[in-house]
Amino acid sequence: MKKLLTGNEAIAQGAYEAGVAFAAAYPGTPSTEILENIALFKEIVAEWAPNEKVALESAIGASVVGARALSAMKHVGVNVAADPLFSVGYSGVNGGLVLVSADDPGTHSSQDEQDNRYYAKFAKVAMLEPSNSQECKDMVRTAMEISEKYNTLVLLRMTTRICHSKTLVEIGARTEVEKRPYVKDVGKYSLVPHVARKLHLVVEKKLKDLEEFSNETELNFVVWNSKKTGVVSSGIAYEYAKEVFGTQASYFKLGFTHPLPIDKIRAFAQQVDTLYVVEELEPYIEEQLKAAGIACMGKEKIPNTGELNPDIIAKALLNKERPLHEYDSSILVNRPPTLCAGCPHRGFFYELAKRKNLMITGDIGCYGLGGTEPLNAQDTCICMGASISMGHGAQQMFKKFGVNSRVVATIGDSTFFHMGINSLLDVVYNRSNVITCILDNRVTAMTGHQEHPGSGYTLQGMQTHEVDITSVVKAIGISNVRTVNPRNLKEVSDALDWALELDEPSVIITRWPCLLKKHSPADIEEFGSYVKKCIVDKEKCIGCKMCLKTGCPALRFSKEAKKVRIDVAQCAGCEVCMQACPVQAIGRVGE
């Protein structure tokens, strides 16, 4: 039976069929749906970990005791997990171990577009790159087999287009794989220096064996057409190359991309007149071919920035462009993403934006949108957890150099559990007065509402211990902690006044669930489920536009009437605009 699956769904199906017993991840676009779909299979223990490092380490543990294990994360998540990744490169595995890295060329939803293929080379592990969903599914099984045969973690490298494109996949059955026995082996799994020294030699030998495999495997194959042009490619770039060249070129299709099959590519290169390397982002393949003395062209034609597409290849290599409609698009207005109507972050950022002389360090999540127009309440956004630690460093320097400025760090609940706790330890331990605002919307919102250690549920729907942020913060050593309702502007404002008065570290927790989250019984008990929408009294509205400073997409300003109205379909009744209005022109419907 064939089904249309996204690459992420296909990885999950592949994990099921390949007898995977354990899977762990931290959510991150474009990888999130891999674990969400694996979680649907009861045969697999599937978990959200607090961060990617923990996710990979738990998968390593499962592998060491003999089970097939998989961990999935976005490209920058692998940075977080790099420490265990490099070590497992030395130790090797017991049960098959696969790390799925979902890169984001074009930064659709990320802070950079790093090319994680270099991680395979750097950490000395094997790598596979699928070009479509069928290959995603098949490669999980192949990766497990390679992992167990060659005693290596296999990096399965995806990109946004592979993750989020649906293509047809032949569905198969699960093969139950017997758990290998766990045998204590400190010479393999305990990387003290004298062990690591020996293992480095083992790894180098392993890479030689893997290169031999790479030259033999059908994962790397040739499609012969015209020999005037040869194209070496992998991943989604291979599909793009076929789209552009069709039967006008011969292809060397790479599925196994670390180590590269240099001998096999050399033989291919000798038979074609011109050799192009078509790859997205960095010249990972091209550099290695050139180092091996194989003449080829790549990045001097195709840029290493942004997402690749067939049009870029056609223009760069064939000088071909499609005719386009010509029209004046200058009247277009941008449509940047924005905090949703009813978003609990809005009230908090509206109040924060009014404060002067602050440095606001932000973090990774929906609340990054608090930094966009008209709120503009964010100075920095670097990586998960950095709001608090960067804020600490900045505050220390403000103090040392006598700059009269305070730092407010804004971080979400899931991001706080991910890495924020460590950063807050730094603030306490090294004694700065950073004001940390933990925006607790009860869920990992940006990636599509995943559970986390504070939400009370696991990935597979089990009720679990709900970590209490206030208790954690107090246990670390912060005595100044306040929890506020972010939809109550006065409460937010008072809390900011209070924190700014203190010359000690403080934490403000804003607690209200994401509007789009499925409310649990506990949510309904705490926050209610009754919504009364807001409405503008046209007589009272003076057209001052103060409410528009909240940036709520449910508000509409009429230039002719010089009045605001509220789009009923969008209004979620958060009442932030009602509190922002200086003349009480906004009320609740029916009151």
Place this chain on the structure above:
Amino acid sequence: MNNMIEVKNILLAGVGGQGTILVSKILSDGLAGAGYDVKMSEVHGMAQRGGSVTTQVRYGTEVHSPIIGKGQADILVSFETMETLRWLEFLSLTGKVVVNDYQIPSVPILIGKQDYPEGILDIVRQKVSTTVINANEIAEKLGNERAMNMVLLGALVKGMKLTDIDWEYAIKKNVKANSVDINIMALKAGMDATE
């Protein structure tokens, strides 16, 4: 190569939250069920929060790239008026447009920095074969404004001459049992509203 069906390209454009992804799911399932090779591409994450979004569906005998290039779409279905203009350059010179006559102001418009552009429909009509539909109004009359995406699917199906495909099955596969009827009604209303 005579029986090769040339790849067709459908581009859906809208604003995050309008239900473009559901339409492309139903569309892809229907096309795959009819025996085509299908590839569909969508956008997740940050852009979904009220930003400009597209989903793309390509079908034929064999499809390589899952994405549509500039000047390549056979049809552009725009769920919001201004988005039509944003994505028009992706339409082929012979392509056609289905546009929902429905405006969602973006942030610069909301905060009064810019005005919602006027005359978009005229610009589009001058350039290409255009079907203008008030999908929200049609869906609202049927009982649920949110089914406007199915009205647009109906218009698309008619425009691409895909009416022979079993769309009711594809809808049943993708929506909750209690909303199947309204979605099918909306689909039919969309077909009826399109020439």
